[in-house]
Amino acid sequence: MKCLLQVLKFIDRRGIKEWGKISDEQVPMEIVMLARCAKIEGVIRLLEWYQIPEGYLIVMERPFPIHGHVSILIKAHTTLDEDIAAFLMRQIVETIQSCIEKRVLHRDLKDENIVIDLVTGETKLIDFGAATVLKKSHYTDFQGTRLYCPPEWFLHSLYLGKEAAVWSLGVLLYNALNGRLPFRNEKDICTAHLLGPLPFYSPVSPEARDLISRCLHFDPFARCSINEMLSHPWLRRDRPSWTTLVTRLDSLSTPSSTSDNKENIDQNGDHSEELEEIHDSDWRDTQVKERVEPETDESGVGSSHDNHTESRPVRESRTAKTSLLVPPSSQEMKEVVSGVKTKSSLQSTSSQPMVVALRPRRVRNAPGDDRSPPVLTALRSALSRERASKLSKV
Structure with missing residues (x-):
């Protein structure tokens, strides 16, 4: 049995x-x-x-045998072979497509919510705590992981379900092929399109880059759809069987070799270059931390000095020189809210830079807040009541 x-x-x-x-x-x-x-x-x-x-x-x-989340697989090998990533990614996209057909929007797509069986290569989507009914109109609430969230949420506090899912899948694919997320904070997400193509820290084929760029397009209406992802040449290409692919896991890139690749990134694709000196007013608007550049190698990167040295602001995150985007006009926002697909209703056409305040980070539970009982406490309470009920009938 x-x-x-x-x-x-x-x-x-x-x-x-x-x-x-x-x-x-x-x-x-x-x-x-x-x-x-x-x-x-x-x-x-x-x-x-x-x-x-x-x-x-x-x-x-509980599917057996399960060898952990996709995030564990990525961390163990730093980056995934393209054939392995495509094998897993196709399953994930097909699963999301099936969920959409059932009018289910997961809203928290990330590597930690996908478990994998290394024997068969099968994946399972878990944790539907943020899931909701898929609708054609926009959403104004968000419960997922912020670094997988599309820019329209931070800029306009609204997003469309399918378009947001495609963005999260693009972040997931980038993470699998590079061993790191494409964005480090909200400003990165909102200004990445101003800095040119995303940098890649390991060898990635042009087809994979093209699919990622289509998924991470700033304009939600210009992103590829779920069906277009499945028909993309990178996902449709014939791949070896999982039995063959799993033998490559031991030969994947190591952390040391990946770190060397990061140091040798093409300058044209590097988004971590320093900002030029800017005026005090612009400096207050960008709100980027200031650090002192060391004069010698012995000082260490970003170390401070007791004596006064000349300092200038240096970008510590992938933030654009300009401020964020001009908020949409009332007519543009009305079109977005009504679900009308315009050419770029979420993108500003004004040439004058203007700072847009990002939504503050939401803290679900304050440190030390133990209001939520653990599973064991709830189980003990339920079993205790059941035992007491049975004894009372004796």
Whole structure:
């Protein structure tokens, strides 16, 4: 008899932000979305769910054998071979396409939410805590990972579901082929298109670069669609079987060789060059940290000096010399909100630079906040009540 391994997840009632219905019963939206995706091969399967006073317990399958998340695979080998990345990426995109057909928007696509079986190469999409119903209009709330979030959210506090999913897939693919995320902060995300093509820190084919650039296009209406991703030559190319590909894992690039590649990046593609000296007013607008340039190699990069030395602002992140973008006009915003696809309704045509305040980082739980009970506490409470109920009937 085959034993089905299971995994248990606790959902705190106080942290539920969106609700849905199953058989006229109100449940967290995560349960509704998992139930919709029950027959999708690349999604973790929902087996059962239980309501308890503290929240909900959901029982899901635990695929065996699972060797960890895609993030662990990337960290272990720094970068992935293109054939391996394409093999995994095609499965992920097909899974997202199937979810969209079920009107499910995951909203937290990243390497940590994809588990992989190294024996078969199969992937499973997990963690639907931020998932919601896919709609044609825009969204004004965001619950995913900020470094995988598209620029229109930071600039306009709204985004479209499919276009945002394509952006996250582009970030995921870049991370798999380079061993690092393409953006380090919100300003990087919003100004990357002003700095030219993204830099690549390992050998990447032109076809892979083209697919990434199409996914990470600044204008959401100019990004490729999910179907266009699946029909892209890089994903359609015939690849070796997984049995053949898995033998390459031991020969992938090591951290030392990758760090050497980072030092030898083509200057035309490097986004970490220093800013020119700017006026005090411009310096206050960009809000980039200032550090002192060392005079000798013995001082170390960015070290401070007791004596007064000449200093100038140096960009520590991939931030453009200009400020961000001019906010859209009322007519442009109205077109975006109504879902009308314009040529570039989210992109400014004004030549005058203007600073746009980015949304502050949201902190879900303050340090030391232990309001959410752990899974074991909820289980013990439920079992204790059940045991007491059985004893009272004796």
